[in-house]
Amino acid sequence: MTDLPPDILDILACPSCHAPLALDVDAAELVCSGCGLAYPVKDGIPVLLIDQARQT
Ligand SMILES: [Zn+2]
Numbered sequence: 001m002t003d004l005p006p007d008i009l010d011i012l013a014c015p016s017c018h019a020p021l022a023l024d025v026d027a028a029e030l031v032c033s034g035c036g037l038a039y040p041v042k043d044g045i046p047v048l049l050i051d052q053a054r055q056t
Contacts, residue, residue: 015048
């Protein structure tokens with residue numbers, strides 16, 4: 001379910017602070033390196049919505 005294209009992390013940025021995101025495979029989340037929000041990856045699709053993210 002975390003089978004994302006390898007270059008997608010170069011494209012995506014945090015919608016809150018625009019910092020790069022890092023994939024946490026175990027948690028199926030994209031974690032922001034700037035503000036620390038973690039965005040869920042549902043069925044292989046990153047959900048980059050601030051109101052869907054959790055604070056880490
Ligand atoms: Zn951020």
